[in-house]
Amino acid sequence: MVADIGRVHAVVLAGGSGQRFWPISRELSPKQLLGLFGTESLVAQAIHRVLPLLEGGATDVLVVTNERLFDELRNNLTAQDDEHLQDVAYLIEPIGRNTAPAIALACAHVAARDPQGIVVVLPSDHVLTDGAVWSDTIACAIGLARAGYLSAIGIEPTRAETGYGYILQAKALPEFAIGCAHAARAGAFVEKPDAQTAAAYLADGGYLWNAGIFVMRASGYLDELRRTPSNAAIADAAEAIAAGLPQDEARERFSALPSVSIDVAVMESAERVAVVPAAMGWSDVGSLLSLETLAAPDAAGNVRVGRGVDVGSSNTVVYSGDRLVATLGVGDLIIVDTADATLVAHRDSVHDVRLVVEALKAKGAPEVTQPKTSLRPWGTWTTLLELPGYKVKEIDVKPGCRASLQRHARRGETWIVASGRARVTRGGDALDLGPGESVHLPVGVTHRMENTGTEPLRIIEVQIGDYLGEDDVERLADDWHRESTRRRST
Amino acid sequence: MVADIGRVHAVVLAGGSGQRFWPISRELSPKQLLGLFGTESLVAQAIHRVLPLLEGGATDVLVVTNERLFDELRNNLTAQDDEHLQDVAYLIEPIGRNTAPAIALACAHVAARDPQGIVVVLPSDHVLTDGAVWSDTIACAIGLARAGYLSAIGIEPTRAETGYGYILQAKALPEFAIGCAHAARAGAFVEKPDAQTAAAYLADGGYLWNAGIFVMRASGYLDELRRTPSNAAIADAAEAIAAGLPQDEARERFSALPSVSIDVAVMESAERVAVVPAAMGWSDVGSLLSLETLAAPDAAGNVRVGRGVDVGSSNTVVYSGDRLVATLGVGDLIIVDTADATLVAHRDSVHDVRLVVEALKAKGAPEVTQPKTSLRPWGTWTTLLELPGYKVKEIDVKPGCRASLQRHARRGETWIVASGRARVTRGGDALDLGPGESVHLPVGVTHRMENTGTEPLRIIEVQIGDYLGEDDVERLADDWHRESTRRRST
Numbered sequence: 017m018v019a020d021i022g023r024v025h026a027v028v029l030a031g032g033s034g035q036r037f038w039p040i041s042r043e044l045s046p047k048q049l050l051g052l053f054g055t056e057s058l059v060a061q062a063i064h065r066v067l068p069l070l071e072g073g074a075t076d077v078l079v080v081t082n083e084r085l086f087d088e089l090r091n092n093l094t095a096q097d098d099e100h101l102q103d104v105a106y107l108i109e110p111i112g113r114n115t116a117p118a119i120a121l122a123c124a125h126v127a128a129r130d131p132q133g134i135v136v137v138l139p140s141d142h143v144l145t146d147g148a149v150w151s152d153t154i155a156c157a158i159g160l161a162r163a164g165y166l167s168a169i170g171i172e173p174t175r176a177e178t179g180y181g182y183i184l185q186a187k188a189l190p191e192f193a194i195g196c197a198h199a200a201r202a203g204a205f206v207e208k209p210d211a212q213t214a215a216a217y218l219a220d221g222g223y224l225w226n227a228g229i230f231v232m233r234a235s236g237y238l239d240e241l242r243r244t245p246s247n248a249a250i251a252d253a254a255e256a257i258a259a260g261l262p263q264d265e266a267r268e269r270f271s272a273l274p275s276v277s278i279d280v281a282v283m284e285s286a287e288r289v290a291v292v293p294a295a296m297g298w299s300d301v302g303s304l305l306s307l308e309t310l311a312a313p314d315a316a317g318n319v320r321v322g323r324g325v326d327v328g329s330s331n332t333v334v335y336s337g338d339r340l341v342a343t344l345g346v347g348d349l350i351i352v353d354t355a356d357a358t359l360v361a362h363r364d365s366v367h368d369v370r371l372v373v374e375a376l377k378a379k380g381a382p383e384v385t386q387p388k389t390s391l392r393p394w395g396t397w398t399t400l401l402e403l404p405g406y407k408v409k410e411i412d413v414k415p416g417c418r419a420s421l422q423r424h425a426r427r428g429e430t431w432i433v434a435s436g437r438a439r440v441t442r443g444g445d446a447l448d449l450g451p452g453e454s455v456h457l458p459v460g461v462t463h464r465m466e467n468t469g470t471e472p473l474r475i476i477e478v479q480i481g482d483y484l485g486e487d488d489v490e491r492l493a494d495d496w497h498r499e500s501t502r503r504r505s506t
Numbered sequence: 507m508v509a510d511i512g513r514v515h516a517v518v519l520a521g522g523s524g525q526r527f528w529p530i531s532r533e534l535s536p537k538q539l540l541g542l543f544g545t546e547s548l549v550a551q552a553i554h555r556v557l558p559l560l561e562g563g564a565t566d567v568l569v570v571t572n573e574r575l576f577d578e579l580r581n582n583l584t585a586q587d588d589e590h591l592q593d594v595a596y597l598i599e600p601i602g603r604n605t606a607p608a609i610a611l612a613c614a615h616v617a618a619r620d621p622q623g624i625v626v627v628l629p630s631d632h633v634l635t636d637g638a639v640w641s642d643t644i645a646c647a648i649g650l651a652r653a654g655y656l657s658a659i660g661i662e663p664t665r666a667e668t669g670y671g672y673i674l675q676a677k678a679l680p681e682f683a684i685g686c687a688h689a690a691r692a693g694a695f696v697e698k699p700d701a702q703t704a705a706a707y708l709a710d711g712g713y714l715w716n717a718g719i720f721v722m723r724a725s726g727y728l729d730e731l732r733r734t735p736s737n738a739a740i741a742d743a744a745e746a747i748a749a750g751l752p753q754d755e756a757r758e759r760f761s762a763l764p765s766v767s768i769d770v771a772v773m774e775s776a777e778r779v780a781v782v783p784a785a786m787g788w789s790d791v792g793s794l795l796s797l798e799t800l801a802a803p804d805a806a807g808n809v810r811v812g813r814g815v816d817v818g819s820s821n822t823v824v825y826s827g828d829r830l831v832a833t834l835g836v837g838d839l840i841i842v843d844t845a846d847a848t849l850v851a852h853r854d855s856v857h858d859v860r861l862v863v864e865a866l867k868a869k870g871a872p873e874v875t876q877p878k879t880s881l882r883p884w885g886t887w888t889t890l891l892e893l894p895g896y897k898v899k900e901i902d903v904k905p906g907c908r909a910s911l912q913r914h915a916r917r918g919e920t921w922i923v924a925s926g927r928a929r930v931t932r933g934g935d936a937l938d939l940g941p942g943e944s945v946h947l948p949v950g951v952t953h954r955m956e957n958t959g960t961e962p963l964r965i966i967e968v969q970i971g972d973y974l975g976e977d978d979v980e981r982l983a984d985d986w987h988r989e990s991t992r993r994r995s996t
Contacts, residue, residue: 341849359834365834381815454946
């Protein structure tokens with residue numbers, strides 16, 4: 017009987033590039049993978065938020081991402097402190113085409129397995145607080161979805177924000193109220209307003225922030241797309257791909273689709289659209305200014321995260337990782353310091369960070385793509401030094417974990433154990449190494465490191481070769497099933 | 507006969523702490539040791555400037571410094587591309603007491619060996635261009651010194667600078683003219699003026715910048731000091747120390763002296779004081795604003811040294827070592843980025859950098875003392891990572907060079923050759939290692955690394971121990987005679 021009314025599925029949109037958070041975010045470590053807003057990454061927070069609503073638990077979570085981010089995303093969820101996160105399913109967009117096609121893909125995937133299935137669509141890179149309001153709000157939206165509505169969550173605005181889209185509440189739908197949550201017809205979906213309009217919206221009281229969270233029957237969304245010919249192509253492509261279109265054809269089919277948001281393609285024009293207002297702490301973490309929320313300001317309005325001192329500055333945000341940052345007599349700056357790159361921006365210019373990223377990209381700067389520290393399912397590695405002919409990394413392996421059994425075509429490696437206990441596989445041998453002991457792994461020899469102790473294992477790796485790219489790795493065995501043709505990293 | 511009129515000796519004052527250049531300068535790497543203003547360090551430039559005037563060459567150079575800086579200074583001069591710099595003599599101030607006592611110490615040292623000796627006193631941390639004017643200028647000043655004058659070099663001002671002291675020219679002394687140089691009686695030595703006074707000085711035409719360069723008979727300076735009782739104590743202490751006072755007594759004696767500059771103690775009041783005007787490019791490199799001279803500005807007045815991009819900034823100086831620094835919409839900033847610390851300062855506040863250094867010192871920040879890269883006579887080392895229990899360094903050894911034969915009481919080390927050819931001494935063994943090969947050096951075992959190849963030798967060192975300070979080293983043999991009780995570094 018439960019199957020007849022459809023289960024609830026979570027669709028977590030995790031393909032975003034997070035350019036506006038550079039240099040903290042990188043192409044291979046976008047905003048949703050960052051752990052600075054809480055104890056786990058934003059994508060893990062998004063999943064944990066929705067898990068209690070899912071009958072099937074994490075197996076009913078569909079993470080939509082792209083080929084480029086898949087490995088990093090899976091590494092990130094595997095590395096979190098909850099094994100259930102390893103059970104989520106991934107859906108790879110053939111090519112990025114904004115939210116309407118991405119959600120269509122997920123809906124086609126769900127509908128093919130659960131024809132009456134309900135989807136809760138969530139961004140993966142937002143901050144949200146207040147769990148009590150949250151569960152009533154989503155329960156209310158699920159009720160609407162079962163009654164055939166496409167529903168959106170609207171956040172009660174607390175300021176005249178110009179950085180968000182708004183949803184106007186129209187006629188109340190009192191029959192859908194649950195607990196502290198109630199619903200209304202959506203009168204309009206409007207784009208980011210200017211300051212005057214935003215102030216008017218706030219005064220009006222009927223406008224809500226569009227949080228990008230949508231709840232609907234999967235098949236209902238596809239039906240809605242079919243009302244116009246250009247959108248129908250989206251639904252058709254999504255269903256064909258969900259039915260198993262070969263990868264090349266899928267990419268071709270998806271490339272031909274319009275790049276359009278769910279708001280524009282569906283929500284603004286559909287007939288049965290509802291909104292559930294929610295008084296929750298919420299932010300899209302849309303710019304580096306969000307760093308300001310991470311610590312209390314001093315008397316001059318300066319916020320600091322990380323090591324350093326200030327003399328005589330005001331209204332300045334300093335965020336640093338391990339390095340020391342000192343400020344002297346400056347004002348209205350956002351300073352973001354990471355292991356390999358620093359950004360100094362005026363507060364008023366911070367929304368233009370993508371221009372910096374584009375300029376760096378044009379120069380071929382590697383700092384756009386890859387952070388110095390990379391999360392792996394079994395731990396992390398950090399590049400300490402890279403010069404022509406050799407590279408030095410620090411590798412941390414969690415207790416009980418091991419990297420893949422692998423070999424390299426163009427580099428040899430030497431490992432020194434800095435702390436902890438290692439078992440090293442080298443060809444047919446197994447060696448047990450402690451602090452100060454080392455092993456040489458020539459080009460082509462299979463090898464693996466394993467932490468056999470109870471403390472973190474820290475290894476200093478010196479790579480020597482004429483090519484030292486992360487893609488020179490052949491995985492022969494892997495506890496995380498990465499043996500395939502996938503090319504990225506240890 | 508030459509001895510009768512006294513030789514010319516150079517006295518290079520190299521005890522300065524260079525706080526105003528943090529984070530490029532550190533306590534153990536002050537401004538005079540920096541190589542960014544030219545192809546060699548400022549102290550090496552100062553010595554090379556004066557060498558052609560010295561009959562005895564580098565053996566007639568006396569570098570005055572302090573105990574703390576001695577090793578670093580000698581390493582720096584040894585590392586320069588001129589073996590003669592290894593011949594200079596060092597004079598260690600028992601304690602810092604400004605220039606009058608430091609110069610007295612040098613003069614007593616010279617006068618004891620060469621009673622008629624002439625000293626050319628030079629700061630070690632200034633930038634000076636135009637060698638042709640220079641040699642006539644100093645020759646003219648030497649002539650004055652032989653005739654019993656205390657003479658100073660005065661730079662023809664090119665702007666109404668408020669950061670320098672001035673010397674007023676009085677009656678010309680035409681009989682001392684040599685080549686393009688001519689001399690005058692000094693009318694007055696005046697301290698740094700305010701803006702209005704500086705403008706008046708420039709308009710007047712008779713005022714010269716006080717470059718801190720003095721030429722005089724060593725004994726004449728001591729005689730001059732003896733004219734007042736408090737200054738006589740300086741001369742007496744200097745002569746006693748030069749005659750071989752034990753170290754403890756020397757420190758006690760020097761501590762009791764007034765901390766006073768040569769300008770105040772002698773030049774402002776002495777009778778036979780001359781000035782030699784010189785139209786030379788000169789700067790005391792007094793603040794980080796000097797970095798502005800290292801590259802041409804863009805159309806918006808931004809100067810950049812190092813990797814990075816800018817979007818929309820103006821009048822901003824960005825100096826970075828290896829890391830990437832991006833700027834976005836900022837103005838009037840000086841941004842200085844080094845391997846382990848970054849300073850972001852307003853242009854108008856840059857003279858207060860010492861306040862930042864003091865605040866960091868109060869917090870015990872190691873970034874005040876030691877740069878990540880340290881120059882050794884045989885090469886360099888750079889700290890890549892330091893965590894409780896272990897430290898990782900990259901060590902570069904120049905072809906044909908070797909570090910000292912040494913051992914450590916509290917740390918073991920493992921070396922991996924990253925590039926080049928190494929001969930490693932370990933206890934009684936000698937091992938020849940190439941790229942990828944490694945060796946473990948347990949606690950207490952004597953060891954040494956030598957570059958036996960023709961390319962730089964690069965070694966990654968992992969130190970493991972409960973104490974990893976640079977002072978845990980016992981040198982048993984050293985090509986630079988550092989075996990003694992001296993404690994600083996490999």
